[in-house]
Amino acid sequence: MSTKHAMTRALAVTASVGLVTGIVATTPAAAEAGAPPSAVAITTDDKGSPGQGTPIGTAQLTAGPQISRSETISRAASWVGLGLIYDTDGTYQGYRKDCSGYVSMAWNLSKTGGGLDTTSFVPTGVASWISKGELKPGDALLNDAALAAGHVVLFEGWTDASRTSYYGYEFTKSGNVLHRQIPYPYFSGHGTFKPARNNSIVDDAQPQAGDQPVAGNWDGGGSANVGIFRPSTGEFHLRNDDGSLTKVYWGENGDLPVSANWDGAGPDNVGIFRPSTGEFHLRMDDGSITKLNWGANGDLPVSANWDGGPAANVGIFRPSTGEFHLRNDDGSITKVNWGQQGDLPVSGNWDGAGPDNVGIFRPSTGEFHLRNDDGSLTKLNWGANGDLPVSGNFDGANGYPAANVGIWRPSTADFHLRMDDGSLINLNWGQPH
Template sequence: MRLDQRAARLLLSVVIAAGVLGGGVATAAPAADPTGGEGLRAAVAGYQAAPGTPTTTVTSTEVSGATVTAEVATPPVTRSEIITRARTWTTAGVPYSQSDYYGGYRTDCSGFVSMAWKLSESLTTRNLDQVAHRIDKDDLKAGDILLSYDNHVVIFEKWADTARTEYYEFEQTPPRAVYRKIPYPYYSGTYLPYRYDNVIEDDGEVTALPGLSTISRSAGDLDVFAATSDGHLKHRNMNDGVWGCWATLPYNAKIKGDPAAIFSAGRIDVFAQGVDNRLKKITWTSAYGWYQWADMGDYVVTSSPAVTSRSATGIDVFAKNAANKIVYRHYDTVQGWTTSWSNIGLNASTVTASGAPAAVANADGSRMNVFARATDGSLLSLMWTRDAGWYSWADRGGDFIGRPAASTRGGDSVDIFVRDHDNSFVHRYSPNGADWTTYPASDFGGYILTSPTAVSMTGQRIDVFTRNSGADLIRKTWTGTNGWYEWAGHGAVGAPAC
């Protein structure tokens, strides 16, 4: 199901829970509470501030009428770190409580914000404004909050629409911490935008781990490639269900993002974006093994590449350029580059991509499908056929993060896999690469940390790899006989090492 369906069910459960519990913060209509909508402010047990950490004098009036003043550590924190910290509670499903604690912080709405901002106390909705300042609606960025004084508070992540009538937020509310899309500023009540005083500006995007690529050389055989945070490439092979060790490939170049691997008879080519934003390629042959990395020209690419093939020696290479256009170039394993980089799609001048592409060709080379993420997070698709050439880019909807993955089970069929905006795993299918409405998207939920990569070793099997919240490699398999299996864990990337 899509996010709006999940949100509707969650909203219903929240309203029911609020009614059963007879208190707390009800999503539909939060009511003020004598304690400020949550428990009392409390110091975080075991909190250790780094030398030089700034503090703020915070004053509050307790239920008894007493005035309490204390110095609260207010360390600098980046926007992306705020979002990362908030996500730890939504991923763990931390239950809501005005008296319980998780990781030292009270597990209500303001304790949640205090945790995300790394404060030394669990503050309340009555005093969070003393470590933050008012901002305008149009200034909201990831890690800011919407505060209803003496009532409730949520963490803003991003706008859900260009009209800015809805947004994605993190929130601690009965029955547990959630991430969802809600109307601005909230379902009801007066909510004002605030910004933490010591926030460090960055883009607020949580940087995913370097990505993955997978190929199949034959039935029963899988190869997985993983970029590392220090700019190198690792490789692991599975043959007939037996996994080998992780090998680190030659060190003569540094890469970033997601590698893009492709297999032809007796040969593997892996393309990647270099740290210098130039394309790199490393090749394996059955006769020689792994070669050194090769520079593939001075053209600047601003994304990881995608590759597919329509012939025995041809490789079609795609990437995003500095103008945020998806560009294409053809490489031949015998001749080298045979074309120059060029924009693709009849409407290329009006289409802007915000992420790396994915590409897949059918078996006879008569058709290619290319995909990318639009600036609003929706899926863009483009078709090429031998008879007609490039068609126009089409918007297929959705809202996902990073790059899509594309594979085919045979014929003109296409399977698309994405990391959805809430980090769940989503699958879409088209029988011909053009019809994306007959078969609804399948949302498998969960939390994945990198964009997926997928391959079909036969027409009756798909293997999808990604990383979970612990950064371990995980795999989900589909077979024509049994459908989708549960996720299988394959441990940390790099372990065991060769």
């Protein structure tokens, strides 16, 4: 599709938080690839722990229930900015207000004793040691010494492919619950930290192995069309206006598809977001690749023309926080709060003017919640639970400038595309699953 009309598809994770609106822009210096804008830079001396509660004996332990990685991160984020004071004898929501009580809360462990301490996580069987290469969101960096000598940090994700620093959540000695960038494994001079994993944590839902929908203006005609990405073969099957097929080999199993006009000329093209590395691999008209580090494992990709420049760009939707992190042409980041866990992101020029914007498809209600330039909401009932969203200017050949929404139904491999007048175009494309 054109630079004004981009598409995204990704798979959701589950939980429930409220839909909120808001927008924040940061400078290129603050916009490291994929960096959560809320993360605090490594400039503070606030490190480590001043002490902890009493160790919990194995007989007192009640193991926590199964918990997803995204829920763990969401629980950790819920204590940030509350002004809690570090207090080994005090509790909040039943958990001790210290580093290990905080991680016990994020992992939804027993509230007995206000949570475990750093010496107890592994010996009680609640957690196990893992390798650096195994770290995933919701794991921890643990110094298992006692009292003030010990400390624990919840791992959110690597800052970039070098894996020399990461984003973490921790309750520190000043009394602050911080979300910040931390050198791996932790700041020097604060003991020995090793990766550990809650034995009850489970991965979030992964991309389906079957076809995944895309939309774009593949042939330079007046309107956008549809296509599918087939992860099993690493192929895009793109439908042209005359019903013919264009096949592009790009991506591999586990990738998530995106599409837009990356170079600002000619037809739209395809790309993939690779969750395992937090990288976008974007295909240009001449077949070359542009690689961008933006996002982290668990994020869902979007693509559109956020800043009104000549070319489209990329972004991610972070389900754990309900935030879009959008990359501009100069490398800066625009952050938009829109959506909640369980939503699937879309993007497009909903009002036909200005830059593109974001939206979400809520499978639980079959609704699209589209954000306009002024921050207002347009709500459309289109689709059902199990459908996957697409967006593009499907009726552009009729002179309509605004983007439209649609869904792809995996059970039938049918696209149901909504026109500006509310009418339906139905196209069968792809393989059902």
